[in-house]
Amino acid sequence: MGTKPVLSSSEIELKAYYTAEDIPEPHRSRVNLPPGEAPYHRGFHSSGYRTKPWRIFQLSGFGKPEDENERIKFLLKNGETGFIMEHDRNTADHCYNVDHPDVVSRREDVGLTGAVMQSVRDIDICLDGLPMDTSFAHAGGAVVQHAPFALAGYWTVAKRRGFDLRKLAGTGQSDFNLTYLGCVTKQQIPTDAGLRFNADIIEFCTENLPRWVPVSVAGYxxxxxxxxxxxxxxxxxxxxxxxxxxxxxxxxxxxxxAAKGCGGVSFRSSIHIFEEAAKMRAARLMWSDLLRERYDITEPKTANLRIHCVTAGSKMTYQQPLNNIVRGTVMALTAVLGGVQSLGVSGYDEALSIPSEHAHQMSVRIQQILQEETNICAVTDPLGGSYYIETLTAQLVEKAWQFFEDIMQEGGYLACLDSGWLHAKAAENQHKEFMAMESGEQNIVGVTFAEDDESPYEVDGFMGTDDAFDVATARLNELRRTRHETGAKAALKNLESVCRSESNIMPAMLAALDAEVTLGEIGDVYREVFGDWNTPIQT
Amino acid sequence: MDNSQKRILMAKTGLDGHWRGPTIVARALRDAGFEVIMIGMASTDDIVRAAVDEDVDLVGLNIGGHINVALRAVNSVQEARPGLPLFAGGTVPPHAMKQLQALGVEVFPPGSQLAAIVESAERLTHRSS
Structure with a gap:
């Protein structure tokens, strides 16, 4: 056979088979540890999915708040065990109202990536009849500058419905990877202001919402x-x-x-089964080691890394989209073999549009089949002890700490976002991945291989509703006409002075939402106070 | 083929922040010798202005949202600079692809080969000169 080495995605050279001797120390001596013991690579609970299956947790939302509400109810009825609110990215990510020129010029795009929610009234409609008191919810706010608004909106609605914030369970996101690396927006507060927001949210949740994951770092x-x-x-x-x-x-x-709060993270589950499953194990081990070594924290509950996983959207193909049901299943299985606590499966129409109702249902069904039919929940860390998996786990940990050190050498994670160092790494890998596909080194079924059989697979993109922009515009005008203007202006003024101070932003944000201050007004305050991030890529 | 005198405008019609496609395509076009003017997220007005001011030979649109937004950009570019070729890529579902093709826009959905995109750019920029 050829002499070309076989590499994993992380460029770890793979052997044709593994034996016990391949597992490097000190990992080899940990192999016999049971789940539930530090450093927790085998999982935090010995009973694993027997006592608590993973949460079925799908990204959802489009159109008007009531359209999103209907879709979330559909998913819950179909067996989703938590719910996620997506806010329209045009408005939310940029903190614009729908009458901002950049939004008006793209009016048909509005609502295609989530419901338009410009005030607490819209968030209230989106949450109509949803079990806020008993569900684990993702309140939106994926992008850093939008998170305080989205969280405060959700919490304000909860308070108005008489729910105790201390009992509310859910998660924020405010993800730096999304905001400053993966989905760089046209306008965004600088990274240092973003760090301040996230620290404010962590402090606020610690004091007021002990069951809430304040921010969720998304490796995805x-x-x-x-x-x-x-x-x-x-x-x-x-x-x-x-x-x-x-x-x-x-x-x-x-x-x-705070560390316990930061221990709710998300990862991508991609298509290289064993490396990705090993990655989840490596993550738990690294978190436990990091807390102990850097912060002297050994308390087991804090060291419990809770992982939400989303299957890789970029692996879903445009061609022969029903093949993506298989890809989604494989990537979901991978996440589960890695012992994740929560999972979302990308729709089979991911490369065409946001999920149709049917695609969404399939994403839930895939997970239900795994939970109910495969007996996969019976045994914790089923891959544990495999020579291959244990070796890969140890190798990934080592390589990942090396990358961590590289980032530190460059001045830290924020500095690497500001300078574009991380963007360059990502772009280089993307290019390599693309060239491997182009050269035939990596076949993609239905795209570069077995690509001629298209006829039975016609799926068109789901386009949501066509009245999101008009309804949002009418509601914004109505809000301006009917809200208590003096109260709103005072709350906005207070928010601005808090932004200029070192005080925690969240109490003022909650007051602003309660006073029906709009998203765009808050965004204008941000732009005035914090200015715009100097993006290292052309946006 | 010498592409060094050919200028391609690349723009993203949506505000959705998905950069994978345009980044990879821009690099492939530069590697093939083209001068790529990347204006990022741009409104129809921005795109038309750049197409005129920069005197480009081809306009490439990354489309991540509703087809009507892209169609407006295409129509406006064609009105401002008749005969200027356009091509497009992104999450363009089949119904939208047909609408773009009807306006003479070449469309490259996800999974398209970079070689095919470069070939299209060469054909479209060299045909009129």
Whole structure:
């Protein structure tokens, strides 16, 4: 056979088979540890999915708030076990109202990537009849500057419905990878202001919402932008360290509690089964080691890394889209073999549009079949002890710490975003991946291989509803006419002075949402106070 | 083929922030010798202005949203600079692809080969000169 080495996505050279001797120390001596013991690569609970299956958690939303509400109800009825609110990216990511010129010029795009929610009234409609008190919810706010608004909106609605914030369970996101690396927006607050927002949210949740994951670092958004699995791991922890160091510097809340909050993260589950499953194991091990070595935290509950996983959207093909049901299943299985706590499966129409109702249902069904029919929930860490998996786990940990160190050498994670160092890494990998496909080194079924059989697979893109922009415009005008203007203006003014101070932004944000201040008004304050991030790529 | 005198404008019609496609395509076009003017997220007005001011030979649109937004950009470019070729890529579902093709726009959905995109750029920029 040829002499060309076979490499994993992280460029780890793979052997044709493995034996016990391949597992490097010190990992070899950990192989016999049971799940539930530090460093937790085998999972945090010995009973695993027997006592708590993973959460079925799908990204969802489009159109008007009521359209999104209907889709979330559809998913819950079909067996989703938590819910995610997507806000329209045109407006939300940029903190614009729909009458901003950049939005008006793209009016048909509005609502295609989430419901338009410009005030607490819209968020209230989106949440109509949803079980906020008993569900684990993702309130939106994926992008950093939007998160305080989205969270405050969700919490304001909850308070108005009489729910105790201390009992509310859910997650924020405010992900730096998404905001400053993967999905760079046209306008965004600079990274140092973003760090301040996230630290504010962590402090606020620690004091007021103990069951809420304040921010969720998403390796997914680094990985689907091109970072390899080891880089995904290394950058995720380099990012987390920025938050924890800032919390430590502020010294307002116990670091252990903040660390527990930061331990809700997300990863991408891609198509290389064993490396991706090993990645989840590596992540738990690294978190436990990081807390102990850098912060002297060994408390088991804090070291419990909770992983949400999303299957790789970029692996879903435009051609022969029903093949993506198989890809989604394989990537979901991979995540589950890695022992994740929560999972979203990309729609089979991912490369064409946001998910249709049917694609969404399939994403839930894939997970239900795994949970109900395959007996996969019976045994914790089923890959544990495999010579191959244990070796890969150890190798990934080593490579990921190397990447973490590289980031530190470059001045830290934020500095690597500001300078474009991470963007260059991601772009280089993307290019390599593309060239491998182009050269035939990596076949993609239905695209570069077995590509001629298209006729039975026709699927068109789901385009949502066509009245999102008009309805949002009418509602914005109505809000301006009917809200208590003096109260709104006072709340906005207060928010601005808090933004200019070092005080926590969240109490003022909650007051602003309660006073029916709009997203665009808040965005204008940000632009005035913080200015715009100097993006290292052309946006 | 010498592409060094040929200028391609690349723009993203949506505000959705998906950069994978345009980044890879821009690099492939530069590697093939073209001068690529990347203006990122741009409105129809921005695109038309750049197409005129920069005196480009081809306009490439990355489309991530509704087809009507892209169609407006295409129509406006064709009105401002009749005969200027356009091509497009992105998450363009079949119904939208047909609408673009009807306006003479070559469309490259996800999974398209970079070689085919470069070949199209060469054909479209060299045909009139």
């Amino acid at each position: 958004n680094g990985a689907d932008s091109g970072l390899t699995p080891d880089q995904e791991l290394g950058s995720l922890f380099a990012n987390t360290v920025e938050y924890l160091d800032e919390i430590k510097r502020r010294n307002k809340i116990p670091l252990e509690v």
